[in-house]
Amino acid sequence: MKARLLLIPLSPLALVAPAYAVTYLTVEQAQTLMFEGSVLTRDFRVLTPEQIQAIESDSGVKVANPQLNAWRDGAGGWFVLDQVIGKHEFINYAVALDANGAVRQLEILDYHESYGGEVHLPAWRRQFVGKHHGSQLQLNGDIKNISGATLSCGHVTDGVRRLLSTYALVLAAAEH
Amino acid sequence: MLSCSPLPSIERARPLLGTVVAVRVRGAAPRAAHCAIERAFAAISEIHQLMSFQENTSDVSRMNREAAHAPVTVHPHTFRVLAWAARLAQLSEGLFDASIGSKLVEWGVLAAPHADALPDPSVSFRDIELGSARQVFFKRPLWVDLGGIAKGYAVDRAVAALHACGIRSACVNAGGDLRTIGAEAERIALRAAEAPRDVLPTLEIQGRALATSCGASASRFHAGNRVGCHVSGRTRQALDTHTTVSVLAARCVIADALTKVVLADEAAALPLLHRFHAVAHVHHPDRPGHGWRELGARQ
Numbered sequence: 001m002k003a004r005l006l007l008i009p010l011s012p013l014a015l016v017a018p019a020y021a022v023t024y025l026t027v028e029q030a031q032t033l034m035f036e037g038s039v040l041t042r043d044f045r046v047l048t049p050e051q052i053q054a055i056e057s058d059s060g061v062k063v064a065n066p067q068l069n070a071w072r073d074g075a076g077g078w079f080v081l082d083q084v085i086g087k088h089e090f091i092n093y094a095v096a097l098d099a100n101g102a103v104r105q106l107e108i109l110d111y112h113e114s115y116g117g118e119v120h121l122p123a124w125r126r127q128f129v130g131k132h133h134g135s136q137l138q139l140n141g142d143i144k145n146i147s148g149a150t151l152s153c154g155h156v157t158d159g160v161r162r163l164l165s166t167y168a169l170v171l172a173a174a175e176h
Numbered sequence: 177m178l179s180c181s182p183l184p185s186i187e188r189a190r191p192l193l194g195t196v197v198a199v200r201v202r203g204a205a206p207r208a209a210h211c212a213i214e215r216a217f218a219a220i221s222e223i224h225q226l227m228s229f230q231e232n233t234s235d236v237s238r239m240n241r242e243a244a245h246a247p248v249t250v251h252p253h254t255f256r257v258l259a260w261a262a263r264l265a266q267l268s269e270g271l272f273d274a275s276i277g278s279k280l281v282e283w284g285v286l287a288a289p290h291a292d293a294l295p296d297p298s299v300s301f302r303d304i305e306l307g308s309a310r311q312v313f314f315k316r317p318l319w320v321d322l323g324g325i326a327k328g329y330a331v332d333r334a335v336a337a338l339h340a341c342g343i344r345s346a347c348v349n350a351g352g353d354l355r356t357i358g359a360e361a362e363r364i365a366l367r368a369a370e371a372p373r374d375v376l377p378t379l380e381i382q383g384r385a386l387a388t389s390c391g392a393s394a395s396r397f398h399a400g401n402r403v404g405c406h407v408s409g410r411t412r413q414a415l416d417t418h419t420t421v422s423v424l425a426a427r428c429v430i431a432d433a434l435t436k437v438v439l440a441d442e443a444a445a446l447p448l449l450h451r452f453h454a455v456a457h458v459h460h461p462d463r464p465g466h467g468w469r470e471l472g473a474r475q
Contacts, residue, residue: 004379004470005366005377005378005379005457005468005470006377006378006379006380007375007376007377007378007466007468008375008376008377008378009374009375009376022187022189022198024187024188024189024198025188033210091196106190106191107188107189107190108188108189108190108191108196111189111196145347145349145354145362145363145364145365146352146364146365146366146367147349147352147353147354147364147365147366147367147386147387147388147422148352148365148366148367148368148388148390148420152195152196153191153192153194153195153196153351154194156191157191
């Protein structure tokens with residue numbers, strides 16, 4: 001059985017790279033997957049301070065970014081892009097809401113994790129903006145998996161709660 | 177050294193089991209791959225719903241509320257995981273023990289499942305009775321937590337779902353507990369809590385499972401001591417927060433549970449590693465060299 005541990009020396013460059021970064025889907029791939037056959041219309045908004053306050057009070061989750069990146073489909077559903085920042089992780093994800101505002105599907109688009117505090121630095125996060133499938137940073141070429149202390153996803157749960165409040169207070173409210 | 181996969185691969189990830197679960201399928205047409213990935217996520221989601229400590233409607237919550245009063249009938253999956261937990265508890269003489277829920281509540285790692293007082297600290301796996309017709313009975317009030325084994329079982333179920341869809345090459349990774357299928361080897365990076373950053377430890381696995389546990393996971397201070405989310409079933413003490421254990425085994429349910437046994441007692445874990453043809457890689461920062469030690473490989 002091949003079970004020998006191989007210790008690969010890391011270059012000094014790798015030491016400053018994120019510990020773990022992986023892209024699963026592009027925005028376009030997620031839209032096709034979640035709304036196959038539908039035409040999505042871009043409907044981006046900037047949340048007002050009053051809306052932000054209402055969302056925070058309703059969901060109990062802080063709104064870090066006033067930009068709401070949403071697309072609507074012809075049947076009343078929504079595709080919403082969002083990102084969450086945890087202690088060590090930075091996650092972009094997409095949610096498909098049905099016409100009643102219920103979560104129909106959730107897909108993580110990409111996941112970036114660092115050992116240190118870089119995750120909270122705008123410059124660190126900026127390097128992942130606009131990354132496309134196949135161009136993601138990797139640990140080392142063909143190593144696509146990591147086994148270690150459990151990756152965190154608690155902030156995604158909070159993010160979804162915030163988005164459901166955003167739907168109720170902003171997206172759905174605008175239609176009535 | 178193995179080369180990259182020549183087959184197209186599709187990978188998706190969702191937040192499940194309190195972590196990020198990724199499923200990668202290789203060499204299948206996109207529609208078939210996405211359909212199989214959906215089934216794999218559904219399989220994991222089912223285990224999450226059955227075995228969550230926190231969700232009121234889970235089998236685990238029902239048992240913790242009712243099984244000390246009357247037998248509780250559970251889902252076949254829950255019963256199978258309880259049976260694995262019982263077997264591992266017996267073989268490890270209690271180093272692995274699913275009755276540690278109350279300890280994790282005491283430490284603040286888990287929220288109390290209901291308002292009753294904390295169960296008697298002397299309870300153990302011996303107080304859990306598995307009867308016929310998937311009935312579970314607790315001889316004394318206790319709180320079962322399947323967090324040390326259910327994630328591995330969920331990975332095995334996802335792999336079974338992929339097999340059932342005709343997928344021949346894939347990897348399911350539930351936040352570091354993973355299993356691969358197919359002829360292709362996967363290179364996996366191991367991450368230890370306090371490992372030096374100048375080398376990247378990697379393993380090649382093919383058609384096997386790998387799970388990693390670290391004593392420092394979710395660590396906090398309780399009564400002046402640093403405690404993590406792992407408890408020795410035997411001593412009810414926190415496991416060493418400096419040590420990280422990765423176990424390779426045929427099934428992920430075994431790999432997942434054995435990481436806790438090795439964390440608790442390396443010497444006592446050795447016969448179990450041999451029994452399940454498993455290998456452990458243990459990292460401790462005080463060990464010479466890069467701190468890694470291999471356990472359980474047959475000569």
